[in-house]
Amino acid sequence: MSAQIRDILQPSMEEHADVTALRWPVKKETEECTYKELWENVTLVRSALLRRGLAGSRVAMTGAASASWITAFLSTLTGPMTAVPLDVNLPLQEKIELLQRSHAALLFIGRELAGDAEAILSGCPELKEIVILEKAPANADGRKTLGDMILEETGKELLDGVPEEEDIAVLLYTSGTTGKSKGVLLTQKNLSENCRYTKVHCHPGLVLLSVLPVHHAFCLVLDYLKALSLGATVVINDSLMHLLKNMKRFSPEIMLMVPLMIETIGKKLLSLDPSLPAEAVKAEVFGPNLRVIYSGGAHLNPTYITLFKKFGVDIFEGYGMSECSPVISQNTDEEHRPGSVGKPLENAKVRIEDGEILVQGSSVMKGYDEMEEVTRETLRGGWLHTGDLGYLDEDGYLFLTGRCKNLIILANGENVSPEGIEAELTKSPLVGEAVVSGEDGTLTARIFPDPDVAKAMGLNGEAIQTKLQEIIDAFNREQPSWRYVNRLVVRRYPFLKNTTQKILRAKASMDVPPEQA
Numbered sequence: 001m002s003a004q005i006r007d008i009l010q011p012s013m014e015e016h017a018d019v020t021a022l023r024w025p026v027k028k029e030t031e032e033c034t035y036k037e038l039w040e041n042v043t044l045v046r047s048a049l050l051r052r053g054l055a056g057s058r059v060a061m062t063g064a065a066s067a068s069w070i071t072a073f074l075s076t077l078t079g080p081m082t083a084v085p086l087d088v089n090l091p092l093q094e095k096i097e098l099l100q101r102s103h104a105a106l107l108f109i110g111r112e113l114a115g116d117a118e119a120i121l122s123g124c125p126e127l128k129e130i131v132i133l134e135k136a137p138a139n140a141d142g143r144k145t146l147g148d149m150i151l152e153e154t155g156k157e158l159l160d161g162v163p164e165e166e167d168i169a170v171l172l173y174t175s176g177t178t179g180k181s182k183g184v185l186l187t188q189k190n191l192s193e194n195c196r197y198t199k200v201h202c203h204p205g206l207v208l209l210s211v212l213p214v215h216h217a218f219c220l221v222l223d224y225l226k227a228l229s230l231g232a233t234v235v236i237n238d239s240l241m242h243l244l245k246n247m248k249r250f251s252p253e254i255m256l257m258v259p260l261m262i263e264t265i266g267k268k269l270l271s272l273d274p275s276l277p278a279e280a281v282k283a284e285v286f287g288p289n290l291r292v293i294y295s296g297g298a299h300l301n302p303t304y305i306t307l308f309k310k311f312g313v314d315i316f317e318g319y320g321m322s323e324c325s326p327v328i329s330q331n332t333d334e335e336h337r338p339g340s341v342g343k344p345l346e347n348a349k350v351r352i353e354d355g356e357i358l359v360q361g362s363s364v365m366k367g368y369d370e371m372e373e374v375t376r377e378t379l380r381g382g383w384l385h386t387g388d389l390g391y392l393d394e395d396g397y398l399f400l401t402g403r404c405k406n407l408i409i410l411a412n413g414e415n416v417s418p419e420g421i422e423a424e425l426t427k428s429p430l431v432g433e434a435v436v437s438g439e440d441g442t443l444t445a446r447i448f449p450d451p452d453v454a455k456a457m458g459l460n461g462e463a464i465q466t467k468l469q470e471i472i473d474a475f476n477r478e479q480p481s482w483r484y485v486n487r488l489v490v491r492r493y494p495f496l497k498n499t500t501q502k503i504l505r506a507k508a509s510m511d512v513p514p515e516q517a
Contacts, residue, residue: 003165003189003362006078008196008229013039016204016231022067023207024236025246033067035231038074041150045075047158048149049106052129055161058102058171060084061133062095063110065214065236068133068146070224072108077169077191080161084171085215087499092116096123098173101183101370108133114143165189171369172217172322183369184322186217194325194363195225197345199332200294202254204231207289209252211237211261213499217326218296222256244268244285251287258297259304260501262315263426266304267450269311270429282311294330296320297500299400301423302338317341319398323384324348325363329398340397341390350392351383356404357390358383389417406505408438414482416443421475421485428471429453430464433495435508436485444487445472446508448494465490 013021017036024031033041049059059076061083063069076083084102086095088110099107099120107130109117117130132138135147163169165188172184200222202208208227212219227234235250237243243261265285272281282288293308295317305315318330319341328350331342344350348361364384367375378385389407390400402417409415418436425434425445432450436443449464459467469488476484491511495503 003192004163005169005188005192005195005225006162008192008225009074009078010039012229012231019204019231020233021228022070022234022236023250024067025238025242025249031067032233035228038067038071041071042074042078043158043160044150044153045071045146046079047153047156047160049075049081050079050159050161051153052106054105055080057105058082058084059106059108060086060099060102060104061108062086062088062090062215063108063113063133064088064238065210066110066133067236068135069108069110069214070234070236072131072133072146073220073224078163080163080167082168082171084173085220086173087213087215088113089499092119096120098181099124099127102171105129106131108146114141117143163188165192166366168366170217170220172215174322182371182374184217185366185369186322186325187366190325190363190365191221191225193347193361194221194327194345195229197347197363198222198226198327198330200226200230200254201292201333202227202230202232206230206232206254207235207250207252208232208254208256209235209237209246209250210256211240211243212256212258216500217322218256218258218320218500221326222294247285247290248283248287251289253289254292254294255290256294256296258501259295259300260298260497262293262295262300262304262308266307267429267432267453269307271452271456278311282313286311286313292316292333294318296327298502299341299419299423301426303427305338319388319400321386321388323365323378323386324359324361325365327363328357328359328386337393337395337397340393340399342398343396344398350398352391353383355389355391355401357386357388357398357400359386360384408436408443410438410441410443410482416483418443421445421483424475425471425485430457430459430467431471433491433503435495435503435505437505437508439487442486443484444489445485446489446491446495448491 013035019035020032021035021038022033059081061072073083084104103126105128110133132143132145134145137147167188168185169188169191170186173181210223237246290313293315300317308315316331320326320328329342329344351358360383387404389402402419407415421436422434425431430453433448435446472485496507
């Protein structure tokens with residue numbers, strides 16, 4: 001069986017030609033395109049890229065999630081080129097640095113970033129052209145658009161090229177929370193195999209609301225490649241601020257989320273009148289049709305799985321990383337165990353060595369771009385060393401217990417994984433976010449109290465501090481003395497996070513508004 005992205009997508013595009021592929025809000029209106037229209041545009045843009053002599057080149061894209069972004073991504077991915085998705089929220093200088101490192105020959109950029117085009121071009125001598133991600137033709141600034149590329153190719157004999165399964169399909173840069181970001185090289189086979197073996201119950205026309213960062217592997221593979229390979233209708237969320245509004249507006253059946261999103265919604269559920277009928281609450285918060293949320297990106301407190309189940313929504317937690325394209329294991333409708341991150345995919349082998357999770361299989365990356373030593377260290381002995389701690393139970397379910405690099409070595413020599421303590425503390429609705437660290441040989445908990453819960457409880461100032469200390473005291477009573485949390489720091493602001501909403505532990509002591517960081 002051939003292992004290319006086009007083999008996954010093209011049959012679906014042809015079979016579901018008249019089904020709505022993409023839908024998105026434009027203020028109060030809604031726009032959409034069918035599978036036939038999407039594939040025609042992908043084919044035309046791919047031809048335009050090849051006519052520019054970009055076969056074998058790297059093509060970057062940055063901008064807000066949009067139909068044009070997805071078209072540019074799929075055009076590159078289904079041809080003999082490498083897509084380089086970049087975080088739209090990176091500072092300009094970091095974008096320039098990554099474009100230099102990637103050796104990208106062309107950049108698709110959102111209209112909202114068009115003002116940066118000249119600075120990018122002057123800072124990236126290998127970059128031949130910048131194209132604006134919109135369907136409309138060039139405006140007064142004269143900058144070519146995706147729509148212009150489509151018009152250029154319309155009516156011409158189209159160029160095409162098919163990549164090999166070991167060709168690099170995507171170059172993904174990690175978030176770089178602990179130093180220089182690494183460029184993950186994923187092949188056509190890596191991505192297509194991950195897409196093929198990940199299980200998502202989906203039918204043609206099923207509505208999936210996409211809310212994850214568009215440059216992230218979790219979004220690219222599951223929201224786009226997997227969903228479009230099954231004929232689903234992908235709704236593009238226009239802003240995280242509109243998440244709850246768009247859930248009601250578009251009534252999705254399936255969503256993929258990171259735990260922070262689930263926790264935010266969970267705390268809204270807890271704040272509602274418990275006497276209200278579950279169906280009424282579900283319609284108000286989720287829309288009436290939501291039945292499954294797939295969670296990934298970080299560990300989810302199992303109490304939310306129980307809570308959402310009361311409202312007819314199953315949460316299936318999975319585990320992955322960009323280096324594995326990205327899914328390693330998942331809970332499914334048929335096989336799930338709360339607290340676990342499911343069973344490894346059929347194309348993945350998992351083993352535990354000194355507590356660390358190691359992975360082998362057809363979705364494991366080729367390596368890191370221009371980082372041979374780091375690649376050798378990560379892919380030692382033919383196994384990818386994830387840096388995550390965990391164990392497999394007797395039935396083959398994988399459980400996460402922490403990160404190797406986050407282990408706290410106490411003065412008495414005991415090793416503590418802070419994630420487990422944080423999960424226990426955040427079971428309290430008042431604890432919005434928590435980070436546990438080792439300081440002066442003991443454990444310190446930094447907590448940002450949930451402002452809505454504090455308000456509902458009539459707490460402020462010292463009363464919040466007192467209540468949080470009671471939560472810590474209750475935790476300590478159930479622990480051995482060496483695992484006590486001995487210090488509490490109450491924060492004024494949420495923790496600083498990367499674009500996938502993971503807390504930046506290295507900056508946990510900074511209690512400032514994000515815009516001042």
